[in-house]
Amino acid sequence: MTEGHPVSDVSGLPGLLDTEAIRKDFPILDRTVHEGRPLVYLDNAASSQKPRQVLDALADYYERHHANVHRGVHVLAEEATALYEGARDKVAAFINAPSRDEVVFTKNASESLNLVANMLGLADEPYRVDSGTEIVITEMEHHSNIVPWQLLAQRTGAKLKWFGLTDEGRLDLSRIDEVITERTKIVSFVLVSNVLGTHNPVEAIVRRAQEVGALVLIDASQAAPHMPMDVQSLQADFVAFTGHKMCGPTGIGVLWGRQELLEDLPPFLGGGEMIETVTMSSSTYAPAPHKFEAGTPPIAQAVGLGAAVDYLTAIGMERIAAHERAITGYALERLSRVEGLRIIGPVTPEDRGATISFTLGDIHPHDVGQVLDEQGIAVRVGHHCARPVCLRYGIPATTRASFYLYSTPAEVDALADGLEYVRGFFG
Amino acid sequence: MTEGHPVSDVSGLPGLLDTEAIRKDFPILDRTVHEGRPLVYLDNAASSQKPRQVLDALADYYERHHANVHRGVHVLAEEATALYEGARDKVAAFINAPSRDEVVFTKNASESLNLVANMLGLADEPYRVDSGTEIVITEMEHHSNIVPWQLLAQRTGAKLKWFGLTDEGRLDLSRIDEVITERTKIVSFVLVSNVLGTHNPVEAIVRRAQEVGALVLIDASQAAPHMPMDVQSLQADFVAFTGHKMCGPTGIGVLWGRQELLEDLPPFLGGGEMIETVTMSSSTYAPAPHKFEAGTPPIAQAVGLGAAVDYLTAIGMERIAAHERAITGYALERLSRVEGLRIIGPVTPEDRGATISFTLGDIHPHDVGQVLDEQGIAVRVGHHCARPVCLRYGIPATTRASFYLYSTPAEVDALADGLEYVRGFFG
Amino acid sequence: MYQEVILDHYKNPHGHGLRAGDAEVHHVNPTCGDEITLRVRYDGERIADVSYEGQGCSISQASASVLNELLVDRELPEALEIQRTFLELMQSRGQITPDDAMEELLQDAVAFAGVSKYPARVKCALLSWMAWKDATAQALGDEATARGEQS
Amino acid sequence: MYQEVILDHYKNPHGHGLRAGDAEVHHVNPTCGDEITLRVRYDGERIADVSYEGQGCSISQASASVLNELLVDRELPEALEIQRTFLELMQSRGQITPDDAMEELLQDAVAFAGVSKYPARVKCALLSWMAWKDATAQALGDEATARGEQS
Ligand SMILES: Cc1ncc(COP(=O)(O)O)c(C=O)c1O
């Protein structure tokens, strides 16, 4: 499928994409498991599958253009550099970055988040996080947006604070002025939760952070794959996301940062092309983004991410968002009819993404997941690298189904039917 | 080609591999550049090309098995985990690691080196690098093994010292007892230089380091692709290398470390699967290697590296080393006959790798490289991310030709002829 | 993997609940959050009781029930042999098909053979067994346990 | 890319060497180590001399020679126009084919059009031009240079 994904409405749901055409792009979706059962892949929040267009871009890169990037004067080095830097242009356009130089390639969102935490620990004033200052996160963060801040707090003596959650699975911002204070240096929060699905309100948090002069980092790992992203309208200082959840390869992440900040902040990892000049006793650094890209970068992976961005853009992020809204609405309704099923997170489709966590009676999520798997249905079970959320809701773990542009109403039906079977099995 | 690379001796050089068969595995080597000139790829020290076997492993992974690894209870998650962890087993066997848990996957060698530097800055005694302690490197290091130590020295107040170089391009170990002292915490050096080609003597350095209780980190980025590696016989504490130089994908590196050290040392990046348990206020960490692998790892890239290791092992690292020795000997001889050519580094094949740097009269390396490129010959020019080496030998840059298992005597001839042409062109 | 025997033990666990003991341990499987609190009571080297309470999946719950059924009233060396055999079976990645001798020794526990094919679930099956061994070492000293191991 | 004209300038550079000047700058291209020391001497807004010394590839050397030939004896606004046009050509990634007007303005410098296709080498060609602009700003003040820019 190269162009035009006509909206289908066979199921009667408005806004669905032509998944029949789209699914042809994803070779793995043809797979069967457990002796011939068709794969129903509902683990997209953990990682998405890859379209042929991305795999072709990878193969073409390695078969025709590979060399190390930068500073080469031969054809392959020039082609590889053009492809790598071209991927940066594509990503910059995808998130509406004011400048391509604001796009730093990392290995995953976790590195992007750690990069910011470490830069702030090493920075000069006014950015420096040290004792007497505060870091603010939320109780619904992924471990990758908790642990770096715990480590930074331990190393610097700064205080780690967080926003709690309401019973409905939303951020409790009622005491925002006490949480974000004049001592706050950085507020880092998730745009869409990978457990609850909650889409968080950016504006209120950014406004308060700006009031007190704190920087804002947004973890868009579960947002960038699913909706139009505009870093300028978000008004954050940094945005992090990861390639493998948005049809791209593993091994590539992105950190977007405002140019002045990237210029002012110190480098983190050293080596390779991040320098301007090196003597044994001292070095000066290249301008951003290269300052933050030590060593041979994930070249092929950036090229693959560029192809993923092209693929998503050709379909249209607005249309992908609409598709997922329709599927999520349908799934929420279908699941609510499964006896004993309790959704952890918002139960209606407003301000939420296509990730639904739930418990099923007192059947342990591992058992739910395993019995679903035997029917070919792939969901994730556990704490989804966000254990504090489970603690908050007093449950050891959840079962999580998460949808993407290729998910169909029939897959939602398979999930609901599968859950009924699970209930019977352990009933 | 799947098996048996009979030794060919058409060229009369002993020990050559059957490059005709091997080259069929590398699609890119069929490429032509600049209107039909066959590609002569002599930039292997910057990055190697990839055999079909590795590209097939990548495609198969994405088309049939991809999911996020660990903690999944569905078929794809289990398959992806088995493939990812299987790659760890392969790498462990390739370097003769006592335990698979000593193999940490990073994004490249630079991250591996930075990881050690950062761990030591954060470690408790007896490993801790701080003011009053010393770090020892050499003047022939890649920037990736200089800058992390400069950054560490700046942050901690430790002193950075280094071994100088002899006129012949070898380490000057004459004052080893003054360079490595009781204050030394870590000695980090390159096994094979990426500029000079020098293969450094490990034993003398390790013996002295052990005497004073310093740790030893070996940068094997230019060694692991080219010769049998045995981390046990090296007797180092850490060994770093990178996938893309050894027929593997970009975006993957390795840090091997002794188990007790990996257990004792603190984590560096936080998030994802590197934890054991997380609450908002504190976390405990998973055992190594996972403690050092924050976030979704480069899954497909590890699988690709595993396939590269299989490929290299099937041919045999001893035989690859013999092939490169033969090619290097031939190249040294051929190049020494080019008028005005000065080799920077050892001029005979003993204790050196298949990387040869040189200057050609006072023709600037950029011009040498560009005119070679017009003939289809890809070499690298510049300081090769090891600027102190150029400073040491009083030259702004070098031209560097570097060989690998698919390099042929005919390619050496093309290089020598090409250089004669360059001389004429600028003469 | 969900043998009838396993489901039975899950739905009707043997010896569930905490009773008096000589030692108590609390084990957690951090990867999935399964937890068990387990007590052992010894009468010399005879296992007088294994009592437990926990939360977790059917596999970890059923496995604790089977453990109780198998080990209570045994002498330590014999119990250790059962534990060792079960461990071996679980770590076999589906490669071991239990023979008659093993079936006789492990009884209901052979039903877990299928679980060994699922690396993510092996830890669930072993949770109570690891806890029991730990509690035993606390109650009788490492030495008794180690002695048992060599037998 | 290696036009005869470029090779000629490389082998026989114009105005090479350092002579008296109103300002001196030293520029380095960190990616390849090319270096230039360049002095300008002004007579009002007329360029009385551009003298230089450096090391680098044929492109950077030839480009400095062309600069000397083109700019000496010009008035500043005209020189700035030449500089701007050369910059535009070099940043065109091979997309601009110089027309007659450009050829007239740039003279020998149009030979560098081919270099613009090689991103790694564009900086070499621009090294002396950036140095000249910097030296001019030092000699005459930023203002004069900026004024020239707007003309
Ligand atoms: C000796 C040496 N060390 C370290 C590196 C860094 O490797 P990477 O760029 O893959 O991080 C290289 C390669 O560029 C190298 O040649």
Ligand SMILES: Cc1ncc(COP(=O)(O)O)c(C=O)c1O
């Ligand atoms: C919300 C959120 N943040 C961060 C991450 C970390 O992404 P990665 O594992 O690619 O580093 C994830 C995904 O696992 C996520 O869902």
